[in-house]
Amino acid sequence: MRSVTTSRSLCTVTAALLVALTPTTPASSAGEPVPTVFLGDGAVAGYGIAPLDESRLPCVRAAENLPDVIEDQLADQSVLLDVTADVSCAGAALHHVWEEQDLGDGVTPAPPQKRALTKDTRLVVAGLGAHTVGLGRILKQCSARLRGRDGALLPDEAVDPESPAADCAAYFTKGAGAGWLTKRFEQADKDLEKLFSEIGSESPSAKVVLVGPPRLVPEDVTRCRAALPDGGGRPLADVPKTAWGFLDEQVQARLNSLMAARARTAGAHFVDLYAATGAATACDGTDRAIGGLLEPSGATLLHQRLPWFLHPNETGRDANGDAVAQSIATAVYGLAPS
Known part of the structure; x- marks a missing residue:
């Protein structure tokens, strides 16, 4: 188990995450590690957090990512994990659990994530969904900068490149994008159902934990007007103000409720x-736990500094990991809150 050394300044959020769920079997003793598999996208993999795991470069996975924090924090509560696989990969959508993931020209595709599951797996922690509803494509629809060179590392395309980025809120709420978004959520609903079916088929004895997305845009969107503290631009780059509430209410909150x-x-x-x-x-x-859109991250790939695409930063990784671990310990293994 690797130690996570970054300070966890936001660990107080864990108290708000205790979901009312009937406790199941008590936690395993220190001598009985729980065979565990992590499935996920860039938020789980730790996209943008340095240093990168050099053995997983195509997936842009951090050497210390969300699963590491969860493992570390659960160990503090006497729930030991035997992490048999962490197959999280930046850009993964729900269907990449049962289909291979294209990682670009000349790169061997990532195999279906479900291949890591076995009959012996006892805990599955999954964090996917944003790419299935098309968050990357939505961001490119709403940002002229992302449609240009600044967005070259975000492989998604704008939904309709002919529609101006400045009009994206109207495009998705009143224009042709509304139907597109509805279909994306319909697909996400089907894929979530299939996710649980696939996990149940491969690992019938496993407890399953689905991790929802951290919030990107606050309820008070006026907070997004301030520049980033380090002078790296604005938190949402050039995404128009009219789209801020749309991203929160019609994309993120809607996805969270569906999950x-x-x-x-x-x-x-x-x-x-x-x-x-x-x-x-x-x-x-x-206090941000999400890297600002196009803010330079700490990670470098192929001598190029990776920009954030609204992924959790180190602070977010640690806080989210603490929160997930506390929620698992309490609701899944029936331990008292620490």
Whole structure:
């Protein structure tokens, strides 16, 4: 188990994440590690956090990512994990759990994430969904900078390049984008259902935890007007003000509700990060737990500094990991809150 040394200044959010769920079997003793598999996208993999795991470069996975924090924090509560696989990969959508993931020209695709699951797996922690609803494509629809060279490392394309970025809120709420977005959420609903089915088929004895997305835009969107403290631009770059509320309410909150409902139907445990991270969004200055859009991250790949695409930064990784671990310990293993 690797030690995570970054300070966890936002660990107080864990209290808000204790979901009312009937406790199951008590936690394993120190002598009984729980065979565990982590599935996920860039938020789980730790995109943008240095140093990178050199053995997983195509997936841009951090050497110390969300699973490391979760493992570390659960160990403090006498829940030891035997992490048999962490197959999280930047850019992964829900369907990459059962289909291979294209990682670019000349790069071997990432195999379906479900291949890491076995009959012996006893805990599955999954964090995916944003790419299925098309968050990257939505951001490119709303940002002229992302459509140019600044967005070259974000492989998604704008939904309609002919529609101006400045009009994206109207495009998605009144224009052709509204139907596109509806279809993306319909697909996410089907894929979430299939996610639980695939996990149940491969690992029928596993407890399943679905981790929701941390909040990107605060309820008070005026906080997004302030420049980033280090002078790296504005938290949402050139995304128009008219789209800030849309991103929060019609994309993130809607996805969070869908994930919670699907987890409940499947009998899985849902960790509601969105509900607890409203004071640590990309727009919260020195307290931000999300890297500002196009803000330089700490990671370098192929001699190029990676920009943030609204992924959790080190502070967010640590706070979210603490929160997920506390929620698992309490709701899944029946331990008293620490």
